[in-house]
Amino acid sequence: xxxxxxxxEAIAEKLPPTLQESYDNCGLQIGDPSIEATGVLCCVxxxxxVLLEAIDxxxxxxxxxxxxxxxxxxxxxxxxYIERCVRLAIRHDxxxxxAHTNADNADGGLNYLLAEAIGLESLSALSPMSGTxxxxxxxxxxxxxxQVAEALWKAGAGRIxxxxxxxFRSSGRxxxxxxxxxxxxxxxxxxxxxxxxxxxxxxxxSYRQRQVEEALLASHPYETPAYSITRLQNxxxxxxxxxxxxxxxxxxxxxxxxxxxxxxxxxxxxYSVTNKQQIKRVAICGGAGAFLWKQARHAGAxxxxxxxxxxxxxxxxxxxxxxxxxxxxxxxxxxxxxxAQIISEKIPNFAVYQSELDSNPxxxxxxx
Numbered sequence: 001x002x003x004x005x006x007x008x009e010a011i012a013e014k015l016p017p018t019l020q021e022s023y024d025n026c027g028l029q030i031g032d033p034s035i036e037a038t039g040v041l042c043c044v045x046x047x048x049x050v051l052l053e054a055i056d057x058x059x060x061x062x063x064x065x066x067x068x069x070x071x072x073x074x075x076x077x078x079x080x081y082i083e084r085c086v087r088l089a090i091r092h093d094x095x096x097x098x099a100h101t102n103a104d105n106a107d108g109g110l111n112y113l114l115a116e117a118i119g120l121e122s123l124s125a126l127s128p129m130s131g132t133x134x135x136x137x138x139x140x141x142x143x144x145x146x147q148v149a150e151a152l153w154k155a156g157a158g159r160i161x162x163x164x165x166x167x168f169r170s171s172g173r174x175x176x177x178x179x180x181x182x183x184x185x186x187x188x189x190x191x192x193x194x195x196x197x198x199x200x201x202x203x204x205x206s207y208r209q210r211q212v213e214e215a216l217l218a219s220h221p222y223e224t225p226a227y228s229i230t231r232l233q234n235x236x237x238x239x240x241x242x243x244x245x246x247x248x249x250x251x252x253x254x255x256x257x258x259x260x261x262x263x264x265x266x267x268x269x270x271y272s273v274t275n276k277q278q279i280k281r282v283a284i285c286g287g288a289g290a291f292l293w294k295q296a297r298h299a300g301a302x303x304x305x306x307x308x309x310x311x312x313x314x315x316x317x318x319x320x321x322x323x324x325x326x327x328x329x330x331x332x333x334x335x336x337x338x339x340a341q342i343i344s345e346k347i348p349n350f351a352v353y354q355s356e357l358d359s360n361p362x363x364x365x366x367x368x
Contacts, residue, residue, distance in 0.1 A: 001036050002036065002037045002347060002350060003033070003034055003035065003036060004031070004032070004033040004035055004037045004060070004061055004095050005033035005034060006037070006347065007037050007040055007061055007063070007097075007347065008028065008033055008097055010342055010346035010347060011063060011097065011099055011339065011342055011343070014106065014108065014109075014342045014346075015102045015103045015109055016106065016205075016207035017099075018102070018206065018207045019101070019102040019105040019106055019132070019239065020100065020101045020102040020105070021105075024067070024100050024101045024102075025069055025098070025100075026067065026098050026099055026100050026101065026102050027097065028095070028096075028097055029046075029064075029068050029069050029098055030068070030069075030086060030089045030090065030095065030096040031060075031061075031089070031093070031094060031095025031096060031097075032093075033095060035060075035093075035095075037060060037061050037095075037350075038058055038060045038061075039057060039058055039059035039060065039061065039350075039351035039352070039353065040062070040063060040339075040343055040350070040351065040353065041054040041059040041061070041062050041063070041354075041355055042062075042064075042335075042336040042337075042340045042343075042353065042354050042355065043063070043064050043065070043335075043336050043354075043357070043359065044064065044065045044329060044332055044335050044336060044359055045064060045065070045329075045359040046062065046064045046066070046096060047081065047085065047357075048081060048084055048085055048088060050064075050355055050357055050359060051085060051088050051089060051094060053355060053357055055092055055094075057353055058351075059351065059353060060092075060093060060094055060095060061094070061095050061097070062094060062097070063097050063098075063099065063339045063343070064096065064097070064099075065098070065100055065103060065110075065332055065335035066098065067100055068082060068086070068096060068098070069086075073086070099335075099339065103335060103338065104241065104285070104286060104287065105129060105239055105240055105241060106239065107125075107238035108238075109338070110286050110332065110334060110335055110338055111242055111243040111284060111285055111286055112243055113334055113337070113338050114243070114284050114331070115243045115245050115282075115284050117334065118259075118260065118263060119247060120243070120246060120247065120282055120284070121247075122245050122246050123238075123243050123245040124161070124237050124238060124243070124244060125236070125237060125238055125239055125240035125241070125244075126240065126241060126242030126243055126244045126292055126299060126301075127240045127241040127242055127295045128235035128236055128237055128239065128240040129235060129236055129239050129240040129241075130233050130234065130235045130236075131231060131232075131233060132206050132207075132235075132236045132239050133203050133204070133205065133206065133232040133234050133235075133236050134204055134205070134206050134212075134229055134230065134231055134232065135201060135203050135229070135230045135232055136152070136157065136201070136202050136203075136204065136212060136213075136227060136228070136229050137199065137200070137201045137229075137230075138199075138216060138220065138225055138226065138227035138228075139172075139174050139198070139225070139226050140197060140220065140221075140225075141195055141196070141197055141198075141222075142196050142198055144220075144221045145169065145200060147219055148216065148219045148220055149165075149167055149200060149202075150219075151215040151216070151218065151219035152167075152200075152202050152204075152215055152216060152219075153165050153202075154215065155208065155211040155212045155214070156204055156205065156211055156212060157203065157204035157215075158202045158203070158204070159204070160237075161238065166202065166203070167200060167201060167202045168200075168202075169198050169199065169200055169201070170198070171196065171198055171199075172197060172198075172199060173194050173195065173196060173197065174194070174195050174197040174226075175192060175193065175194050175195075176193055176195075177190065177191065177192045178191075178193070183223050184223060185221045185222050185223060203232065205239065206231065213229070241285060241289070241292060241295075242284065242289055242292045242295070242296075242304075243283070243284055243285070244281070244283045244284075244296070244299050244301055245281075245282060246280060247282060249280075251279050251280075252277065252278055252279075253274065253277060253278060253279055253303075253322070256279040256303070257269065257271060257324065260324065260326065264326040264327070264331065265330065266326045266327045266330045267364045268325075268326070268327050268364055269324065269326050270309075270314075270324070270325050271303075271314075271322050271323065271324040272313075272314040272315075272318075272319050272322055272323040273314075273319055274319035274322045275319065276303075276322060278302070279303050279322075280302055281299075281301050281302050282301060282302065282305065283295075283296040283301040283303070283304040283305070283321065284304070284305045284306070285304070285306045285307075286306070286307055286331040286332040286334070287306070287307045287328055287331060287332055288306070288307060288309075288328065289304070289306035289307065290304075290306055290309035290313040290323060292304060292306070293313065293321065293323055296321045297317070297321055302321055302322065303321050303322040303323075304321045304322070304323055304324065305324045305325075305326065305331075306323075306324070306325055306326075306331060307325060307326060307327055307328035307329070307330065307331035307332065308327070308328045309323055327360070327362065329358075329359070329360035329362065336354040336355055337354060340352050340353070340354050
C-alpha cells in the first residue's frame with residue numbers, strides 16, 4: 001500500500017515547495033493525501049480531459065506542472081473550466097498536486113532536464129537564488145568526527161556546485177560539567193571535563209534542514225551536542241531561474257535553431273535579429289523566461305531559449321543574446337517526464353503514467 005502523501009513526499013524531496021516564487025501556489029490543490037494511491041498521472045495542465053484520462057487509467061493522483069488553483073474561488077459551479085475541474089476531481093475523489101516554479105528553480109529540475117536534453121554540459125543556474133543556503137557548525141570529539149561528517153553528507157550537506165563532501169574543520173578544546181541526571185558519553189558526573197574536539201562546519205540547502213539536524217543528532221556521540229545553524233546570503237550555484245551551459249562544440253546558428261525547432265516539435269519558433277554565426281554557450285528557461293535576457297548576456301550566453309516573450313523583448317536584447325522562443329507549452333511539456341522519473345525512482349513497481357493528451361491552449365495553422 002502506498003498512501004498518496006508518499007507520492008507527494010517523493011516530489012517535494014526533489015522539487016522542494018520552498019523554492020516556489022512568492023506569487024505561486026504549488027503543493028496540494030485538491031484531495032486527501034492519506035488515502036491509498038491507485039496510480040499517478042503526470043501532466044503539464046489540469047483540464048477536464050486530463051481528469052477523465054486519469055479516471056480511465058485508474059489513477060487517483062495527478063501531478064501537474066501548472067497549478068489549477070492560482071487564486072481563491074468565490075464559487076464552485078460550472079461557469080469556468082477551473083470550477084468544472086474542481087467539481088469533477090472532488091466527485092471522483094482525485095488528488096491534485098502541483099509543482100510549478102519549484103520545479104523550475106530546483107537543482108536537477110525542469111530546466112536542467114531541458115538543458116541535458118539539448119546537449120548542454122557544465123550546467124549551473126542562470127539567475128541563482130540567494131538565502132537558500134544554511135551553515136551548520138558543531139563540535140565533535142576528534143575520534144568521532146568522521147562518522148558525524150559522513151552522516152551529514154549522506155543527509156544532503158556538504159555539496160557546493162560540482163563538489164561533494166565539503167566541510168571545514170579546526171581543532172580545539174571543549175569543556176563541560178555533567179550534572180545529575182545526565183548520561184555523559186565521556187567524563188564523570190559533577191566533574192569539569194576537557195575534551196579535544198573538532199569544530200565541524202558544513203553548508204546545505206535550507207530545504208534539507210530537517211534531514212541534516214536528524215542526521216547530526218543520530219550520529220553525534222554526545223547526549224546533547226552543541227550546534228548552531230545560520231542562514232547564509234550566499235547564492236546557491238545550482239538553484240534559481242533558468243540554466244546555462246556549454247555545447248560540446250560550436251554549431252552554426254541556423255543548424256542549432258533547426259535542431260531546437262525539431263526537438264521541441266514547435267511550429268512557432270521565433271528569434272531576435274542577430275549577426276551571430278555560431279552558438280556555443282546556451283541559456284534556457286522553460287515557460288515565460290524572457291526576463292532573464294540580461295542575466296544571459298552577463299553570463300556570456302550566445303542564445304536564450306524560452307517559451308514566450310513580449311514583442312519589445314526581441315528589440316531590447318539586441319541579439320546579445322539571441323532571444324529564441326519555442327512556445328510556452330512546448331518548452332514545459334517535459335515536466336510530465338520529470339515527475340514520472342522522480343516517482344519511479346523513489347517508488348518502484350508503482351503505476352505511473354505520462355499524459356497522452358496535448359493540453360496546449362494555443363494552436364497554430366498547419367501548412368503543407
